[in-house]
Amino acid sequence: MYYRETGQYKTSYIGDMAVFPIRQDRIGIALILLAAYVGIPALSSEFVLKTIMIPSLVFALAAIGLNILVGYTGLISLGTAGFMGVGAYACYKLTLAFPEINIVVWIIASGFFSAAIGVLFGLPSLRIKGFYLAVATLAAQFFLQWSFVRVPWLFNYNTSGSIEVPTRTLMGVAITGPTASLEAKYLICLTIVVLLTWLASNLVHGRVGRAWMAVRDMDIAAELMGIKLFEAKLLAFAVSSFYCGVAGAMAVFLWLGGAEAGTEFSIQRSFVILFIVIIGGLGSLIGSFLGAALLVAQPTILKFGLPAIGIPLTGANAEHINSMITGALIIFFLIVEPLGLARLWQITKQKLRVWPFPY
C-alpha cells in the first residue's frame, strides 16, 4: 500500500542513477540506520550485542570484501581469513608502536596492509583462472596462518602466542580492551561498517564496478573493450583485502578482545565467509548483510529455539546440527535461488509494490 513509486518521476540522469531511486527506499534506509544507532544500543542486552550484532557487522564487512572479489569480479578466493588476520596483526603492531594515534585510525589503516598482501597473492590471478585460482588462494591462507603462529614478532612475543588487546580510548571513552563497554564497541563497528559500505556502494555503481563485472561476465570481451584485466583484477584483490583486513582488525579489537590465530583466522572462517556470500547473494551488498545476520544468528537460534519447541539439545549436537543446516542452506540456495537472500529481498519488494494485487 505504502510502497508505491507512482508519481515519482525521474527528471535527471542523476536521479535515475541513484542507488535508491525510490523515495520509500530512502526512507527505509534512514529508518534502519536510526534503529541501528539508537534503538539497538538502547534495547539490546549485552548478550545480543556480543553474540549477534557485533559479529554480524564484522562478518558483513568481510563478506562485502569477499563479494567484491567473488561476486563482482568473479575471482574465487579461499584466503579471506588470512587477509583478515593480516589486518588484525597490522593493527596490533601499529597501535603498540604508535599508541598516541587513535585506534580507529589504525583499524582502518590496517586495511592497507592486508590490501598490499592481497595484491601480492592476487598476482597469480593474472595467469590462472577458476578452480586453479581458488586453490592458489589457499596458499595465501595457509602461509599467512602459519606466519601468525610461527612469527613471534607479530604477536609481540606474548607468552600466550596471541594478541592481547590493550585499552584505547576515543574522546575519553574506552572503546577497546576489557574495560570498554559493548555499546561503545558496537557503535564504532557500526560507524566503520556504514562508512565502508557506502564507499563500496559508490565503487560498484560506477566505472570501477562496471569494469569488475565486465571481467566477471566475459573477460575477453572486457579486454577488447579497453578494460585492462590486470588492473581490474589487482584492484579487486586490493579493495577486497582492504575490507577483509579492516574486518579482521575489528574482529580482534572490537569483538573478541584477543585472538589466537589457529582458530580465529583459520580456513574454516574463510569458508564461513564464503558461505555468507553465497547464501546472502553473489554480487550484492545487501546480501552480505543478510547472509552474515543469518549465519551469525543461526547457532543462537538453534541453541535456544530447539529446546523451546521441545527438542532437547546438547552442546555438541547443536554444533553438528548447525553445520548440517549451514550445508543444507547452501545447497538449497544454489538450487532454488542462486542469487541468494538478496534476490528474495528483491522479490519481496516487487510483490510489495503491487500488493494487494498479484501483478
Next chain:
Amino acid sequence: MSDAVIAKGDGDAARWRKALPALATLGALAAIVAAAMTGVIARGNLVYDVFIDPFIAIASLPDLFVQTVWEGFVAGVLYALIALGFVLIYKASGVFNFAQGIMVVFAALTLVGLYEFMDNAGLPAGGFLALLALVLTLAVMFALAVTVERVVLRPLVNQPEIILFMATFGLTYVLIGFGEMVFGGNPKVMITQALGLPTGVSDFAILGGRVSIQHLDVAAAIIATTMIACLAFFFQYTRIGRALRAVADSHKAALSVGITLNQIWIVVWFAAGIVALVTGIMWGARSDVSFALDIIALKALPVLILGGFTSIPGAIIGGLIIGIGEKLGEFYWGPLFGNGIETWFAYIIALIFLLFRPHGLFGEKIIERI
C-alpha cells in the same frame, strides 16, 4: 588471453625470453656454489643455509635421505589417491568435488563404526566381520552416491561449474555434521588387522645405514597402483567410461545423444566413494580415524593443481612430487623457517609450477576462441 598464442607470437625472441628465467636461475645457482666453495659464504649465512647446507646433510647421511624419500613416497601415494577421487569426478561430471576429503573420513568412520557396532552386538570379531563391515560400508557409499545425485546434482544440471563446486562445499558441511552426530567426535582406531592388512616392519641395510619400511606402506602402494590401473582401464575402454567423458564435456550435449545423466553420476560418485574408502583405510591405518583427517583433503588440492584437474597420471605424479617434496622440505629446510612449513610448502610448490604452466603439468590447455 591464450598464452600459447602469445608465446608463438614472435619466434626466436620469444624463445629466448622464455629461456631467460631458467638461464638466470642456473647462473645464480652456479654463483652460490662457487661462493660456498671459495668460502665467501658459510653456515649462518641465509643463502648458504638454503642452498648449500641441506645438500651437505643429504650427502653425509644418504640412508636418512632414502628413508625421508620413502616416507614422502608413501604420503605421496595417499595424496595421489585423494587427488584421484577428485579427478575422477571432475573428468566425469565437470564437478570439482570439494567434499572428496570428507568422503574419505566419512567412509573410514563408517567402516570402523559399523565394525564396532556389530562387535558390540555380539558378533564374533575378526576377518569375517571386517568383510561384512566393508560390504555394508560400500552399501552406505552407494546410498550416498544416490542421495547426492538426487538431492544435489539432478536439480543443478547444466549449471555453471562454479555453482556445482560451491554445492559440494555445502555437501562437505552436511557430511561433517551428520558424521559427527552419528559416530561422535572421538578419534577411532582403524581395524587394520581384522582387514588382513600387514603390520610388520622390515629393515634394510643400504648406503651404510638402515632404512625401515612399514609393510602396511608397501601394501598401500600396491593396492593404490592396482586400483588406479583398474580405474584408468574402466574410463578409457568401457562404454560407461566413454559416456562419462561425454558428460564432462557438456551436460546438454550428453543428454541429447541419449546418455542417462542420472545413472552416470551415480556410477561416478560411487566410484569416488570406493576410492575414498580405500584411501580412508590406508590413511586411517597410519594415524587414527577422526574428522581432523579432513585436512588431508586440503593437502590433496596442490596435488591437483600440479597435475591438472583432468589427468590421472597427473594426479599420481603430482602426488609423488608433493609428498616427497614436502617431506624433504620439512626435514631439510623446515628448521630454517621455524618448522611446521608442511602446511603451506605444498601450496607454494604448486603455485610456482602454476606460474609456468597455468593448467598444471598434464591439464588440458584451453585455446580460447571468440
Next chain:
Amino acid sequence: MSDAMTRMAPADVTMAAPARDGEVLLKVEDVSLSFGGVKAIQGVSFDIRKGEIRAIIGPNGAGKTSMLNVINGFYHPQQGRITFKGNVRSAMRPHEAAAGGIARTFQNVALFKGMSTIDNIMAGRSLKMKRGFGWQLWRGGPALAEDVAHRRFVEGIIDFLEIQAIRKQPVGRLPYGLQKRVELGRALAMEPDLLLLDEPMAGMNVEEKEDMCRFILDTREQFGTTIALIEHDMGVVMDLSDRVVVLDYGRKIADGTPDEVKADQSVIDAYLGVAH
C-alpha cells in the same frame, strides 16, 4: 532520432561522407597465423579504406574470425605486418588495440550477461572515463558528472538502436536479436574509427536483418565509422559492402567490388566446391 544522435555525437568524430577511394585506414600485409600445425591464415594481404564498408567472406573455417582476432590484437600472427592509421603495429594487447580505436562484436554474442543493457553500453565507454579511483570512491562531483555525461551519450546510442524499452533489463534474458543489437551499441559506445562486425546477422529473420543493415548503414552515415564485417548472407554482403575480400582455407582468393567478386571463378569454386 537522427537529430538526437547528431546532437549527441561529440565534436571529434569525423562526419565525412564515405570515401570510396579515400586514404587507407588499415593495411594487412602478408599475415600468417597458425595454431600448432593448423594454418589458420596464410600470407593474406588487403587494406581497408577510411569510411568504407569492407566485407570479409568465405566458407566456414576459412580464417575470417581469426583475421578479425589478428586485427584487434587477440591473436598475434607469426608473420606479416599490420599498419593501422599509418603506424606499423607491433604485437599489441587487445586493450591497446581498443585504445587505438578498434571496436568489435562477436560471432557468439559476448555480452556481459549479468549486467543491464545500460551498463553493458556504459562499459563500452570505459576508455573515455578518466576519473580516478579516489573520485570513484566518493562518486559525487566530478565522477558523477562524468558518469552522467557518458550516460547521456549512451542514451543517444539507445535511441539510435531503438532499444529504449530494454534499458534496464539484464541482457542475459534478452532474445538473441536484441542481444546482437546491444552488442553493436556497446561497440558504438567506444566511438571507434574501425568497427569489426563478426556475423552481425547470424541467426536472424529477414526483418531483423533489415533492421541490422539499416543500423550498419546509419552508423557509417552518422559517425563516419569504417566497418569491416563478416557475413554469410550473400545478398546482404553484396548490397552493403563497398569492397569484398574472399578467404578460403586461410588464403585470399579474391578481392574487389561485389560485382567483381561475384564473377570470380575461384570464388564460385570455393562456394560450390571443386576437387582441391
